[in-house]
Amino acid sequence: MKKILVQLDSDLQPSVFDRVVAIDAGADDVFAYGNVQPDQVEGLVHGAIFTRGPKDLKNTAVFIGGRDVDAGQKLLDRVTKTFFGPIRVSSMIDCNGSNTTAAAAVLAAGRHVDLSKATVVVFGGTGPVGQRVSELVASSGGTVRITSRDLERAEEVANVLREHVKGDGKIEAHETASRSGKLAALKGVQVVFAAGAAGARFLTEKEWSGIEGFRVAVDLNAVPPTGLEGIDLQDKGQERHGVICYGALGVGGLKMKIHRTAIGRMFETNDRVYDVRAIFELGRELGV
Amino acid sequence: MKKILVQLDSDLQPSVFDRVVAIDAGADDVFAYGNVQPDQVEGLVHGAIFTRGPKDLKNTAVFIGGRDVDAGQKLLDRVTKTFFGPIRVSSMIDCNGSNTTAAAAVLAAGRHVDLSKATVVVFGGTGPVGQRVSELVASSGGTVRITSRDLERAEEVANVLREHVKGDGKIEAHETASRSGKLAALKGVQVVFAAGAAGARFLTEKEWSGIEGFRVAVDLNAVPPTGLEGIDLQDKGQERHGVICYGALGVGGLKMKIHRTAIGRMFETNDRVYDVRAIFELGRELGV
Amino acid sequence: MKKILVQLDSDLQPSVFDRVVAIDAGADDVFAYGNVQPDQVEGLVHGAIFTRGPKDLKNTAVFIGGRDVDAGQKLLDRVTKTFFGPIRVSSMIDCNGSNTTAAAAVLAAGRHVDLSKATVVVFGGTGPVGQRVSELVASSGGTVRITSRDLERAEEVANVLREHVKGDGKIEAHETASRSGKLAALKGVQVVFAAGAAGARFLTEKEWSGIEGFRVAVDLNAVPPTGLEGIDLQDKGQERHGVICYGALGVGGLKMKIHRTAIGRMFETNDRVYDVRAIFELGRELGV
Numbered sequence: 001m002k003k004i005l006v007q008l009d010s011d012l013q014p015s016v017f018d019r020v021v022a023i024d025a026g027a028d029d030v031f032a033y034g035n036v037q038p039d040q041v042e043g044l045v046h047g048a049i050f051t052r053g054p055k056d057l058k059n060t061a062v063f064i065g066g067r068d069v070d071a072g073q074k075l076l077d078r079v080t081k082t083f084f085g086p087i088r089v090s091s092m093i094d095c096n097g098s099n100t101t102a103a104a105a106v107l108a109a110g111r112h113v114d115l116s117k118a119t120v121v122v123f124g125g126t127g128p129v130g131q132r133v134s135e136l137v138a139s140s141g142g143t144v145r146i147t148s149r150d151l152e153r154a155e156e157v158a159n160v161l162r163e164h165v166k167g168d169g170k171i172e173a174h175e176t177a178s179r180s181g182k183l184a185a186l187k188g189v190q191v192v193f194a195a196g197a198a199g200a201r202f203l204t205e206k207e208w209s210g211i212e213g214f215r216v217a218v219d220l221n222a223v224p225p226t227g228l229e230g231i232d233l234q235d236k237g238q239e240r241h242g243v244i245c246y247g248a249l250g251v252g253g254l255k256m257k258i259h260r261t262a263i264g265r266m267f268e269t270n271d272r273v274y275d276v277r278a279i280f281e282l283g284r285e286l287g288v
Numbered sequence: 289m290k291k292i293l294v295q296l297d298s299d300l301q302p303s304v305f306d307r308v309v310a311i312d313a314g315a316d317d318v319f320a321y322g323n324v325q326p327d328q329v330e331g332l333v334h335g336a337i338f339t340r341g342p343k344d345l346k347n348t349a350v351f352i353g354g355r356d357v358d359a360g361q362k363l364l365d366r367v368t369k370t371f372f373g374p375i376r377v378s379s380m381i382d383c384n385g386s387n388t389t390a391a392a393a394v395l396a397a398g399r400h401v402d403l404s405k406a407t408v409v410v411f412g413g414t415g416p417v418g419q420r421v422s423e424l425v426a427s428s429g430g431t432v433r434i435t436s437r438d439l440e441r442a443e444e445v446a447n448v449l450r451e452h453v454k455g456d457g458k459i460e461a462h463e464t465a466s467r468s469g470k471l472a473a474l475k476g477v478q479v480v481f482a483a484g485a486a487g488a489r490f491l492t493e494k495e496w497s498g499i500e501g502f503r504v505a506v507d508l509n510a511v512p513p514t515g516l517e518g519i520d521l522q523d524k525g526q527e528r529h530g531v532i533c534y535g536a537l538g539v540g541g542l543k544m545k546i547h548r549t550a551i552g553r554m555f556e557t558n559d560r561v562y563d564v565r566a567i568f569e570l571g572r573e574l575g576v
Numbered sequence: 577m578k579k580i581l582v583q584l585d586s587d588l589q590p591s592v593f594d595r596v597v598a599i600d601a602g603a604d605d606v607f608a609y610g611n612v613q614p615d616q617v618e619g620l621v622h623g624a625i626f627t628r629g630p631k632d633l634k635n636t637a638v639f640i641g642g643r644d645v646d647a648g649q650k651l652l653d654r655v656t657k658t659f660f661g662p663i664r665v666s667s668m669i670d671c672n673g674s675n676t677t678a679a680a681a682v683l684a685a686g687r688h689v690d691l692s693k694a695t696v697v698v699f700g701g702t703g704p705v706g707q708r709v710s711e712l713v714a715s716s717g718g719t720v721r722i723t724s725r726d727l728e729r730a731e732e733v734a735n736v737l738r739e740h741v742k743g744d745g746k747i748e749a750h751e752t753a754s755r756s757g758k759l760a761a762l763k764g765v766q767v768v769f770a771a772g773a774a775g776a777r778f779l780t781e782k783e784w785s786g787i788e789g790f791r792v793a794v795d796l797n798a799v800p801p802t803g804l805e806g807i808d809l810q811d812k813g814q815e816r817h818g819v820i821c822y823g824a825l826g827v828g829g830l831k832m833k834i835h836r837t838a839i840g841r842m843f844e845t846n847d848r849v850y851d852v853r854a855i856f857e858l859g860r861e862l863g864v
Contacts (some may be wrong), residue, residue, distance in 0.1 A: 013616050047308060319592060319595055331587075331592075339597055340596065
């Protein structure tokens with residue numbers, strides 16, 4: 001029986017990236033849908049769950065993508081609401097690669113620092129990847145400082161994320177529009193994640209090379225300039241000014257490995273839901 | 289040479305259901321098109337008939353689906369008009385599953401009653417499945433009572449269907465808005481089909497358990513409540529109050545078998561046209 | 577690793593024709609996109625070039641199609657602009673079959689006449705296929721007379737094409753609205769290509785059978801009437817009135833062979849660009 005991945009994408013054109021990865025990860029067929037609206041989901045998912053017998057449902061799965069992370073979350077909610085009892089298929093959400101990227105970034109940092117005891121700054125922490133990085137670090141027990149040029153925006157996001165975090169982790173909001181705000185955000189941090197929009201430079205090399213106790217920098221900008229000056233896209237554990245550095249391409253291999261493995265795992269059973277947490281756990285399990 | 293099914297669907301998003309069934313029935317590739325308009329058909333069909341040599345055309349086929357049965361019929365008309373001489377491919381129409389469902393329902397009833405001599409009621413007989421059930425029973429020689437809350441609507445549909453029916457079968461129109469109308473419709477029937485919209489309940493258990501001579505009930509509502517109270521979705525020849533009962537899931541296995549077999553048969557030769565009659569004949573041939 | 581062809585089509589519904597040919601030419605999967613806009617190309621191509629390692633990129637390719645040749649050219653420009661260094665995939669453009677058709681037509685004529693020394697008329701020379709035929713003949717060193725009912729239009733196209741032609745070839749503009757214009761265009765020609773719109777008849781049999789020195793006629797109208805009266809769609813080197821004749825179906829086999837071979841060749845390396853010239857060179861290399 002062929003392994004079929006139903007790709008539900010909120011973009012007008014369904015992602016080529018996600019389709020290729022799905023094929024390379026073992027899907028025999030990808031049914032790609034673009035411009036998917038929430039009210040179309042039920043009918044499409046019915047086609048996924050009502051066409052094969054219960055023990056064959058592991059050969060069908062649903063992948064949710066698209067640039068708009070919030071739109072994707074709405075699609076996932078509809079997907080899981082359509083399931084009932086054992087009549088379900090595995091599903092995964094990775095809009096714009098945000099979940100696999102965040103997981104890979106946090107796993108990379110976790111190789112060098114015990115995140116459960118660390119204080120980390122997430123520049124661009126209000127964006128899709130930044131939010132997910134923050135959630136993962138706080139859920140590991142660490143203290144996360146979400147930054148934004150706009151303190152209210154940072155606090156708003158921090159409030160939402162706190163509801164998702166269980167355990168001892170903390171999420172703080174910081175503004176970085178002022179120099180004093182930036183200094184306060186960076187005081188005593190061991191890890192910095194840069195997850196801003198393309199073109200956003202957060203720190204000059206001079207600024208970050210002088211931070212005391214700074215151990216790991218993960219810069220997720222895939223297009224120059226990097227968020228932290230002096231970090232290279234290809235950095236993969238490179239030491240610079242005593243700080244272990246990762247660039248976007250340096251964590252890209254791990255991101256791809258997690259993405260492919262998650263696709264493959266969906267076809268092992270019919271009840272997996274790979275959201276950001278499950279994707280992170282999968283990465284951890286890979287021992288990477 | 290790969291078996292290619294060109295799926296032309298009038299819905300915005302082409303049916304996942306039909307795609308999965310096509311793959312499981314042996315199509316190597318499904319080219320799925322959504323929001324297909326009649327004036328787009330010729331170009332698409334040219335691509336199906338002009339790309340492979342005459343003796344290889346059996347490896348390409350066209351499937352027409354979508355929720356809107358009338359829109360589908362218009363697409364099929366355009367498809368068959370584009371063919372000429374031996375330059376054609378096999379085609380099938382099963383909008384919203386109406387043809388395979390109707391065929392399976394009539395075949396199920398025909399196991400227990402000689403439909404050529406039976407009088408049957410089709411509740412929801414003006415809907416897509418109901419119309420096809422009515423056409424199949426009348427074409428078998430039986431007497432069909434199409435019901436609607438609106439007598440004019442029932443008569444209108446009956447008039448259209450009569451034009452398609454050859455042989456001795458009869459199609460009558462009944463209103464069921466009044467209690468007396470319902471009683472008249474049910475008088476002396478051996479078979480009742482319930483093919484209404486989701487949520488439409490036609491008869492209480494008390495009403496149908498007292499009908500004299502009533503032998504078989506086929507209820508096609510896949511979502512509770514069933515059209516006839518007391519029938520279970522899973523019923524598959526279950527006897528209740530002396531009546532042999534089928535629920536939607538009870539005929540679903542047969543429906544799927546017919547659907548899959550029709551897909552497979554299309555790839556045996558390049559000149560099959562599976563409309564509701566041919567689909568019914570195929571089911572009969574399967575001996576089910 | 578599966579061979580994936582990303583089909584970018586400017587039509588609302590991506591061409592079935594191009595999809596079937598791609599599958600038959602060895603693509604394992606065709607990712608078909610319709611209604612593709614230039615600003616969507618970069619994201620789609622990123623998905624093609626960033627998902628597989630450099631040495632595996634030959635297993636992914638891009639095909640550009642659709643009825644609108646100019647729209648297709650814009651898509652190709654965006655595709656090739658997205659590539660950088662070795663991070664690229666092979667690509668091909670054949671909107672409405674114009675490139676493979678033009679290549680096959682010129683190759684057919686070239687079997688019988690040395691085009692580098694010939695004078696040819698291209699009826700319908702301002703249309704997509706006519707323009708490409710003209711470019712190919714002029715690039716071979718021949719003299720091309722582009723005709724139109726509107727001299728200005730013919731001159732406009734001739735001016736654009738001259739910029740693309742290197743070497744000794746010449747492109748002239750002729751009007752054929754007047755009888756004298758038509759006679760002037762035909763004086764001393766060895767080859768006539770008819771590449772007009774469906775229904776356009778350029779010459780009666782009497783007109784063309786009397787042209788002195790006329791050696792080869794290639795009529796590309798696939799639907800009767802042919803552009804030159806008396807030529808049959810199936811003609812494939814048929815001699816009529818001392819002229820070697822080809823009809824649309826007569827060059828169709830060669831066109832298909834070129835199309836299929838080009839698809840196959842794209843998957844041999846990651847850096848081919850099959851535009852009209854490269855497609856013509858490929859046909860020449862096939863020795864046909």
